[in-house]
Amino acid sequence: MGIYSRVDRDNMTIAVLLKQVPDTTSKIAVSDGRVDQDSVSKWSTSPYDEYALEYALQLKESGGGDLVAITCGPSRSSKMLTDAAAVGADSMLHVEADTSEMDSRQIQSILAAAVKHCGADVILCGKQAADTNSGSTGPGVANLIGAACVGMVSEVNVDGDGFSALRASPSGNERVMVSKPCLFAFDKAATELRRPNVKGIMMAKKKVIETVSPGDLGVDIGESGVKIHAHDLPPEKPPGQKFEGAESVSIVVSKLREEANVI
Amino acid sequence: MNITIIAETNGNQLHSVTSQLAGAASSLGGTTTLLCPGGVGESEASEISGVSKVISLKGDCFSSFDSGAWSAVMAPHCDGVVIASSSPTGRELASQIASKMGVPVVQDLTEIGQDLKMTRSVYSGKAIETSTASGSCVITLRQNAFESAGSGGNAELITVDSTSEVSVAVKEAMAKASERLDVSEADIIISGGRGMGDPANFSHLNEVADVIGAAVGASRAAVDSWDEIPHNMQVGQTGKTVNPSLYIAVGISGAIQHLAGMRSSKYIVAINKDPDAPIFGVADYGIVATWEEALPSLKEELAKL
Numbered sequence: 394m395g396i397y398s399r400v401d402r403d404n405m406t407i408a409v410l411l412k413q414v415p416d417t418t419s420k421i422a423v424s425d426g427r428v429d430q431d432s433v434s435k436w437s438t439s440p441y442d443e444y445a446l447e448y449a450l451q452l453k454e455s456g457g458g459d460l461v462a463i464t465c466g467p468s469r470s471s472k473m474l475t476d477a478a479a480v481g482a483d484s485m486l487h488v489e490a491d492t493s494e495m496d497s498r499q500i501q502s503i504l505a506a507a508v509k510h511c512g513a514d515v516i517l518c519g520k521q522a523a524d525t526n527s528g529s530t531g532p533g534v535a536n537l538i539g540a541a542c543v544g545m546v547s548e549v550n551v552d553g554d555g556f557s558a559l560r561a562s563p564s565g566n567e568r569v570m571v572s573k574p575c576l577f578a579f580d581k582a583a584t585e586l587r588r589p590n591v592k593g594i595m596m597a598k599k600k601v602i603e604t605v606s607p608g609d610l611g612v613d614i615g616e617s618g619v620k621i622h623a624h625d626l627p628p629e630k631p632p633g634q635k636f637e638g639a640e641s642v643s644i645v646v647s648k649l650r651e652e653a654n655v656i
Numbered sequence: 657m658n659i660t661i662i663a664e665t666n667g668n669q670l671h672s673v674t675s676q677l678a679g680a681a682s683s684l685g686g687t688t689t690l691l692c693p694g695g696v697g698e699s700e701a702s703e704i705s706g707v708s709k710v711i712s713l714k715g716d717c718f719s720s721f722d723s724g725a726w727s728a729v730m731a732p733h734c735d736g737v738v739i740a741s742s743s744p745t746g747r748e749l750a751s752q753i754a755s756k757m758g759v760p761v762v763q764d765l766t767e768i769g770q771d772l773k774m775t776r777s778v779y780s781g782k783a784i785e786t787s788t789a790s791g792s793c794v795i796t797l798r799q800n801a802f803e804s805a806g807s808g809g810n811a812e813l814i815t816v817d818s819t820s821e822v823s824v825a826v827k828e829a830m831a832k833a834s835e836r837l838d839v840s841e842a843d844i845i846i847s848g849g850r851g852m853g854d855p856a857n858f859s860h861l862n863e864v865a866d867v868i869g870a871a872v873g874a875s876r877a878a879v880d881s882w883d884e885i886p887h888n889m890q891v892g893q894t895g896k897t898v899n900p901s902l903y904i905a906v907g908i909s910g911a912i913q914h915l916a917g918m919r920s921s922k923y924i925v926a927i928n929k930d931p932d933a934p935i936f937g938v939a940d941y942g943i944v945a946t947w948e949e950a951l952p953s954l955k956e957e958l959a960k961l
């Protein structure tokens with residue numbers, strides 16, 4: 394049994410799903426009813442996906458196997474894959490497509506096909522992307538590929554033939570066990586994120602990104618079932634009232650009661 | 657139109673947000689069925705007004721959370737517009753159900769208008785998206801954004817025994833470090849940042865919170881700097897998104913990632929010693945003072961009410 398599980402693990406293919414989003418420090422502008430992609434000053438890997446990548450690297454180090462970084466997005470997103478290779482991803486798959494008007498079903502079907510294409514049986518992703526703020530993709534992909542789904546994960550380790558993960562639960566935390574195939578959707582974790590070194594960056598530059606279209610993967614995504622009417626900037630709040638000194642606390646408390654009606 | 661509501665449960669109780677889901681459903685009009693995973697809260701659920709049928713799903717697979725196993729049992733009972741809570745488990749379950757139904761899921765709506773016009777915030781609160789679905793869909797709703805349905809209903813209650821293969825096994829459950837109210841549950845939140853100076857000083861926030869029944873939150877700088885402040889208290893882009901009636905930020909500068917999690921609060925109060933702190937840009941009421949000076953009188957004034 395021990396021998397078989399060892400062999401098994403060497404064959405493990407881990408996939409991490411990375412989405413490129415406007416960096417959190419970027420200003421968001423709207424033009425013609427859509428977030429203006431061209432005005433985004435900096436694109437980054439979505440914050441939770443970075444934790445997914447870090448744990449994917451740790452799983453590979455402790456359990457063996459290959460790590461493939463996957464994204465679906467426009468051509469600019471390939472840079473994010475090279476960054477992932479610089480910290481240790483073995484291969485990269487870029488499904489080139491504009492995802493901005495896709496619904497959750499469409500993006501899930503593309504990524505599920507991408508995962509199958511790579512033969513991955515352990516998938517890590519973020520719990521929610523910083524642009525969509527949804528949290529729909531991981532569970533949907535898990536369903537489509539028939540994988541066990543663990544969300545709100547902050548840690549995952551190889552454990553015997555399977556994996557043990559720490560996830561948040563409504564009443565605290567839980568340690569859960571799953572076996573392959575499985576998907577982990579990451580929350581913020583208590584681990585340091587690694588930064589690429591010069592050697593990693595040089596190696597990554599030499600690696601070839603496999604670039605495909607959804608059609609190449611054999612998926613027909615059909616029509617979006619959700620029509621976006623508009624993106625708008627959040628309504629400007631009227632300027633607040635500002636008071637000097639702790640003496641003003643009583644004024645604010647009475648305003649909270651009389652003006653705002655919240656206490 | 658048929659509407660299916662996924663009850664939100666809280667251990668072995670019905671979560672109060674379930675009634676808000678029913679409230680939103682009644683604004684859509686149609687026949688509403690409510691699914692109770694594990695049979696939790698079935699009798700309470702059948703009293704929510706506007707619900708015509710409660711399907712109580714019983715089975716071993718509901719003894720711990722496995723969205724794959726739960727959705728396999730629940731999806732066949734889902735029809736039309738499916739509504740769940742946008743809690744972490746609600747989102748996960750909703751996505752699995754949508755995928756099994758072959759329909760899209762739209763998460764964390766803050767408003768539903770005519771003809772199911774959906775409003776949600778995207779880009780960490782920096783933009784608002786409005787959309788409509790062309791057919792069946794699954795939606796999740798933000799807690800406290802919708803009016804609760806009243807009680808006094810009398811829905812038909814059906815029990816269905818269900819089995820499903822569980823693939824996520826819970827080995828160990830660890831209770832929350834504190835028994836305090838969770839920030840995502842609370843209607844009033846008081847949060848502390850690095851300006852609190854020391855984790856022990858959070859006791860002053862706890863005291864104020866106790867007077868008004870508030871939850872205590874924290875900035876990421878506080879969570880990252882001090883082990884005593886757990887991550888489940890963090891508000892912001894990589895913490896919790898909150899939507900209370902009142903948010904009091906104490907010793908928090910107001911970084912964009914913090915604002916992402918709390919700027920949709922109905923009223924915001926900021927206490928900060930730096931008059932130029934960005935938090936004052938979103939505060940309805942700003943108090944330029946140290947917490948050492950302001951918190952004792954805040955507690956005293958609130959206690960007088």
Ligand SMILES: Cc1cc2nc3c(=O)[nH]c(=O)nc-3n(C[C@H](O)[C@H](O)[C@H](O)COP(=O)(O)OP(=O)(O)OC[C@H]3O[C@@H](n4cnc5c(N)ncnc54)[C@H](O)[C@@H]3O)c2cc1C
Nearest residue numbers: 849850851875876877892893894895907908909929946947
């Ligand atoms: C990808 C990413 C994700 C992030 N996610 C989050 C997130 O989810 N949540 C979050 O909060 N941050 C997040 N951050 C961090 C964020 O950028 C800020 O670093 C953090 O919010 C700062 O916390 P703070 O306001 O407590 O600390 P500081 O910025 O250090 O501010 C402390 C404030 O306290 C005031 N002060 C000092 N002493 C006193 C006193 N005695 N009385 C009153 N006021 C006093 C100061 O004037 C200052 O304004 C994220 C950052 C990144 C890059």
Ligand SMILES: Nc1ncnc2c1ncn2[C@@H]1O[C@H](COP(=O)(O)O)[C@@H](O)[C@H]1O
Nearest residue numbers: 410411465518519521522527528529530
């Ligand atoms: N276009 C994409 N390419 C790669 N990964 C994605 C993409 N969209 C979503 N994901 C993954 O799914 C997670 C949740 O995304 P979302 O459902 O949009 O909130 C993200 O954090 C990513 O890990």
